[in-house]
Amino acid sequence: MLGFSYYLNDPINPKAQMYFQQMADHGFEEVFSSLHIPEDDPQVKTKRMQQLMQLAENDGLSVVVDVNKDSLKYLPHNLTAKLTLRLDDGFSPEDIRDISQEMPIALNASTINKNLYSQLHEYQVDFSRIEAWHNFYPRPETGLGIDWFAKRNRWLKSLGFKTQAFIPGDQHLRGPLKLGLPTLESQRNKNPLANTIQLLELGTDKVFIGDPGFSSSMQHKFKQYFVQHCLVLDYQAFDETVLSELPDILHNRLDPALDVIRIVEVRQRQVSNIPAQNNVKRSIGTITVDNELYGRYMGELQIVKTDLPADEKVNVIGSITKSDQSLLQYVGAGQKIFLNKLSGGNDGSI
Template sequence: MLGFSIYLDTDVSDQTENYLAKMAENGFEGVFTSVHIPEEDAKNYVKRLKKLGRMCAAHHLSLTVDTDLKALENLHISIENIANLQTFGISALRLDDGFTNQQIARLSQHLNVALNASTISEKDVQELHANHANFECIEAWHNFYPRPETGLDEDWFKARNKWLHQQHFQVMAFVPGDDRRRGPLYEGLPTLESHRYSNPLVAAVELTEKMLVDKVFIGDPQLSMSLAKSFGDFYQRSLVKVHVKTEFQPLWGRIWHNRPEVARDVIRLVESRQQNELLHQKVAPANQGQRKPGTVTIDNDLYGRYQGEIQICKVNLPVNNRVNVLGQIDQVDIPLLALVRENTGIEFLYEEEKS
């Protein structure tokens, strides 16, 4: 599951709803917000939270609210009155300080609950079982870390998630945004320190494929629409789009695919040799050069039956007189090559199409 964050320190406006709609179109299913607020701001937050809840419902987005007992009191919400919670359009509560395991167990009988993934203990799990908690409605959500150098260590994180899965929790973690970042530090809101300045899509895929994470949310309040579309392309259509500088016209205007078996050093475009054979074109040796990550190449006639195969280099490779260099993928897009798996679609874009 993919989600994103909307914060209530500013008004929930038509612009907010437009953003919600665009994110939903690109495969995002959940919204995260927080109501850790001083008492004097409670009226504004109540109004904004209810409006956000209505918008999320209209776009079929779940709404998870990060809160503690004091914040709920400031909003005049009682955990004893679940119906009152539901009037806000809240799908789940992410619980911080002040809740007992008995209260958490009772809440889990009525709505989804997220606990702090870093602090759940074996004792907590035992007490939740003893109080008949509904574990199908309880998840483990990691924090994000605004201050550089304080994000979680990858080895600890993965071991922690393994334990959480053994306790039958689904696990959620955050990746940073790429557009408007949250103050006061504006340094990204990742769970892992290694993701602080990473491409959010690459970070999200790493969490789910390598770090035992089930749900990924954007921590910062804004994802650019170009990157939101990249999320949609990858998760909905198994497609990666990269900008490339080249004069080789056949690259444009179609979707290529990586071979079903994944090579270590290069991405092999499965349609390329077949296309060359159909066109009866000879590829003469030309423009041999150093092949660095992101270099697009074509095998020339010195490679025999491999003639016409187009590849994208994933690592540094030496000059080869049987391989012609066609162009270079934009440096910003090179991390996206890590997303190319078996049969992944690849579309080349002109550099000037970047937004």
């Protein structure tokens, strides 16, 4: 399940309305906000929270709101959209039991321990109504390490919790630092789709964008991957001769190679003679075609997943953008691929 964030220091206006609708249209199902961020003006919290809930209801989105005991008073009454409360530290086991009987809740994944779990079990809490949410970390160098995160996820899931984590956005990063809001430090400033796939492979059930902005191009890539099951890869070409003759949707072979992605469709067509040229070193993301020196392999199209040396039998004809190169490790057997050509001067970095 995918979610995004929108904070109450930003106005609820037509621009916000359009953003909510776009995210819902591109496969996102929940929106996260907070009622106790220090920068927010207390006078507008309740009004904007009510407006946010209405927007979410209009687009069929569920809402998760971060609260502490002091900020609960800003929660509007007569809410209609589906609401989950993410409880900050300070709530007792009795509080957790009582609130979870009224609505689903999320607890801090880092502070759940055996003692708390035992107490909740004694209170006969319904654990299907409780999720374990990791924090995001605005300050660089403070995010979680992968090994600790994976171990914690495995333990929480063994207790029956669904787990959640944040990735940074790629547009309109949240202040005051504006350096991204990741759970994992290694994901700061990295490709959001690659980050999401990695979190899912680490046993995370829900992935939310921590920052309040997400570009339309990245929305499209998420929908293509999670709804259409097609991985969009941006590229720049030096030679379009082979690429221009291919269908829009390509596939990796069902027997995936270790070092390269082998495109199935090129083996299904007749190719004219391909002379050897531009036989340079093949770095990660390089798009290549086998030339006449490779005999029956002439015309085979590949995308390189690891640095390889130059080969006189292999022509370099293009390159996947730097930002999308981190996606190549997730191209599995039979994966659908769409190669999206970019105009010159844009390397796809975020």
